[in-house]
Amino acid sequence: MLDKRYQVFISTSGSEMQPERMILAQTLVGMGFFSWGLEQRTPLSTAFARRQIDDCDYVIMLLGSSYGEQSVSGVGYMHLEYIYAVTKQKPIIVFKHEDPASRDEALRDAKPEMREKFKEFSQLLQNEVDQIFTYRSLRDLEMAVRLNMSQMLERYPAAGWVRPQNTQLLQDEIDSLKAKVAQLETEAGKREVDPFLTLPKVSMHEVLSFEYRMHAYQDGNFKELKVQKKLTWAQMLAVLGTTFMNPTPEEYFSKRMNEYLNEHGLSDARVEMPRAHAVARAQINIRALHSIKMQMRQNEWIVQSGRDDRQRMLWQLTPKAQKLLDSNLLDADRSFQLKSNY
Known part of the structure; x- marks a missing residue:
């Protein structure tokens, strides 16, 4: 060992x-x-x-x-x-x-x-x-x-x-595990998505409600809020879609969602703090984020696209989702201006 x-x-x-x-x-x-x-x-x-x-x-x-x-x-x-x-x-x-x-x-x-x-x-x-x-x-x-x-x-x-003299043992173990992972992914096929295969596909106008936390500032005071956010799936696809035009690490799901919530969370904060003037450190609930990702996959909007050199899972927009982004279906439901740094 x-x-x-x-x-x-x-x-x-x-x-x-x-x-x-x-x-x-x-x-x-x-x-x-x-x-x-x-x-x-x-x-x-x-x-x-x-x-x-x-x-x-x-x-x-x-x-x-x-x-x-x-x-x-x-x-x-x-x-x-x-x-x-x-x-x-x-x-x-x-x-x-x-x-x-x-x-x-x-x-x-x-x-x-x-x-x-x-x-x-x-x-x-x-x-x-x-x-x-x-x-x-x-x-x-x-x-x-x-x-x-x-x-x-x-x-x-x-x-x-690991101690330096044991790095070769570690590398051998990594290589062995990589081979096992590749074999399991090949053999399992779609088996890994079994937990959410029973998810019904959602329509673009359906509303998703999820929880997130943020810091809100009012009158020089600071308060951490836990609030509910509602977005249609059309809006959700518009928020995340442009981030995954190309194969992108999985961590960007949370990064992009938190950026969006920081940009648009002030109105949510003002429900509890009417004079709030700024919000920061928005953080989507981890379980909610997982559900969003699984639903987008079930809707055939995103697909796994291998791993990068750091062995991070990569995700990419599907042609089906790209057509939706390019169509007018999202424009009718879009109540914000898309913003992406990727």
């Missing part, structure tokens, strides 16, 4: 979590992980934290009883690191204290508004993260890490890092 190591980014609220952070880091090292993270944050350190998240295999959110220091936008640095990890689709695991109110008063936020932010962030993690575990003591934390980080490797396999 390859001598593989994994990089983990640890995000905490700050220095009050030092004992837990030390136990977590020591346990991870003993299990063969490299741990990263910043305890002292400033606006200048945000870019560095993001680079660490970009390069890591897993992200751990270690939550005690404090929201932590806030950025200039009023959002905590730990909260921002979580949002960034989600946008990068990093596997996230949360270890949170079982009873924050039982911790020493000095370890909790003093101001009521900060305690409320802590509760909201804690609930956000509870609602959105699949892998979330509680602890009460440092010993509980150590045991939870030992048990659940091993399971994370099985549930969310990552490339990791």
Whole structure:
């Protein structure tokens, strides 16, 4: 077996979590992980934290009883690191204290508004993260890490890092896996689309409703909103179609959708925040994005087109969809100006 190591980014609220952070880091090292993270944050350190998240295999959110220091936008640095990890689709695991109110008063936020932010962030993690575990003591934390980080490797396999002398073994393993993947893709044919073969094809005028999150700004304040967006399938094809004129990596589904939502989300934000003047960081629900992609494939609007040199799956518009884009069928339903950078 390859001598593989994994990089983990640890995000905490700050220095009050030092004992837990030390136990977590020591346990991870003993299990063969490299741990990263910043305890002292400033606006200048945000870019560095993001680079660490970009390069890591897993992200751990270690939550005690404090929201932590806030950025200039009023959002905590730990909260921002979580949002960034989600946008990068990093596997996230949360270890949170079982009873924050039982911790020493000095370890909790003093101001009521900060305690409320802590509760909201804690609930956000509870609602959105699949892998979330509680602890009460440092010993509980150590045991939870030992048990659940091993399971994370099985549930969310990552490339990791291999010692230089083992790179040939890794390359041999990669070549072997590539050959197996090619064989399976050939043999399976259309089998991989079985989960959505039962999807009925949609018509251009049918309306799709999906959820997304964004940051909205009003009167100098910042708020994260979760809203519903409605588009006809004609509009959806118009949004995504020009991006996939040529074979394009799968990640551009989310990139293009999020760009569109940033461009057109202000009217959605104003339903809840009438004086909102700007929106940013729009993020479509991952499940909704998957459903959109599968429906477009079922409608024969997109098709897989091999892989690039980085082994990323490529997708391309079909001639059928191209004819729809070139026709007047979309123009009658189009309530926005197409914009694409690709």
